[in-house]
Amino acid sequence: MGLCSVLLLVVMIVGExxxxxxxxxxxxxxxxxxxAFISQQPPSGACCSKLREQRPCFCGYLRDPYLRQYVNTPNGRREASFCGVPSPRC
Structure with a gap:
């Protein structure tokens, strides 16, 4: 009985x-x-994580005239490249 309870708990945790x-x-x-957008310093790990997470959103950002001026810049492209995030193909 104890082993079944432990296995059930592990399955529930892994599922979560x-x-x-x-x-x-x-x-x-x-x-x-x-x-990193503003300066020439390399992006942080937190920044790279967010860039990877937000990748599906980039085309929407590029269609917005206000956001495009920040995302489609040399620093923005440098950050994405540094983090291994490919440029979007919209």
């Missing part, structure tokens, strides 16, 4: 970990990248 969360397409999600 694998649940994916919805991506929120909001430019504020990229706030960890502000310093």
């Amino acid at each position: 970990v694998q649940v994916s969360r919805a991506i929120i397409c909001s430019p504020t999600e990229l706030s960890p990248c502000v310093a």
Whole structure:
């Protein structure tokens, strides 16, 4: 009985970990990248993580005239390249 309970608990925990969360397409999600957008310093790990997470949102950002001026810049492309995030093909 004890082993079955432990196995059931492990299955429940693993199932919880694998649940994916919805991506929120909001430019504020990229706030960890502000310093690298503005300066020549390399992006932080948190920034790279957010860039990878927000990748499905990039085409929407590029269609917005206000956001395009920040996303489609040399620093923005440099950050994405540094983090291994390919340029979007919209």
